[in-house]
Amino acid sequence: MTESPGFTWQDDFSIDHRTMDETHREFVECVHALLTVEDDQLEQALNSFTEHAHRHFGEEDVAMRETVYGSAGCHIDEHAAVLKSAYEVRAMLVEGRTQVVRSFAQALVNWFPAHVRVMDQGLARWLVQRQLGGSPVVIQRRRAVIG
Numbered sequence: 299m300t301e302s303p304g305f306t307w308q309d310d311f312s313i314d315h316r317t318m319d320e321t322h323r324e325f326v327e328c329v330h331a332l333l334t335v336e337d338d339q340l341e342q343a344l345n346s347f348t349e350h351a352h353r354h355f356g357e358e359d360v361a362m363r364e365t366v367y368g369s370a371g372c373h374i375d376e377h378a379a380v381l382k383s384a385y386e387v388r389a390m391l392v393e394g395r396t397q398v399v400r401s402f403a404q405a406l407v408n409w410f411p412a413h414v415r416v417m418d419q420g421l422a423r424w425l426v427q428r429q430l431g432g433s434p435v436v437i438q439r440r441r442a443v444i445g
Contacts (some may be wrong), residue, residue: 332403
C-alpha cells in the first residue's frame with residue numbers, strides 16, 4: 299500500500315449539533331481507516347464504514363421523514379447513493395480490487411465537506427428549529443481574508 303495522508307476532522311465540519319457532529323466524527327474516522335489500513339484489513343474497514351453509514355444515514359433519514367423536512371428527498375438520495383456505492387465497492391474488493399476501495403474513500407473525502415455544509419447544516423437548523431420553536435444562533439470565528 300502507498301502512503302496515504304488519510305482524512306482528519308476539521309473544525310469546518312462542525313455544524314453545532316452535538317449528536318450529528320459526533321456521528322460525523324465517526325464518519326471521518328471510518329473514511330480515514332479506508333485510506334490508511336493495510337490491504338489485508340480493508341474488508342474489515344469497509345464493513346465498519348458500511349455499518350456506520352447505515353446507522354448514520356438511517357438516523358438522519360428517519361429524522362427528516364418524521365419532521366417532514368422539506369429538503370429530505372435529495373438528502374436521502376445522496377445517502378442511498380453512497381450506500382449503493384459501498385456495496386458495489388465491497389463486491390469489487392471480494393475480487394481483490396483493493397484500489398477501488400481507496401478510490402471510493404477518496405471520493406468520500408471530496409464529497410463529505412460539501413454534504414455537511416449544505417445538506418447536514420440545513421437539517422441541523424431544521425431540527426433545532428423544530429425542537430426550540432425558532433432559529434438557532436450560530437456564532438462562528440471570523441476567517442482571515444487573504445488578498
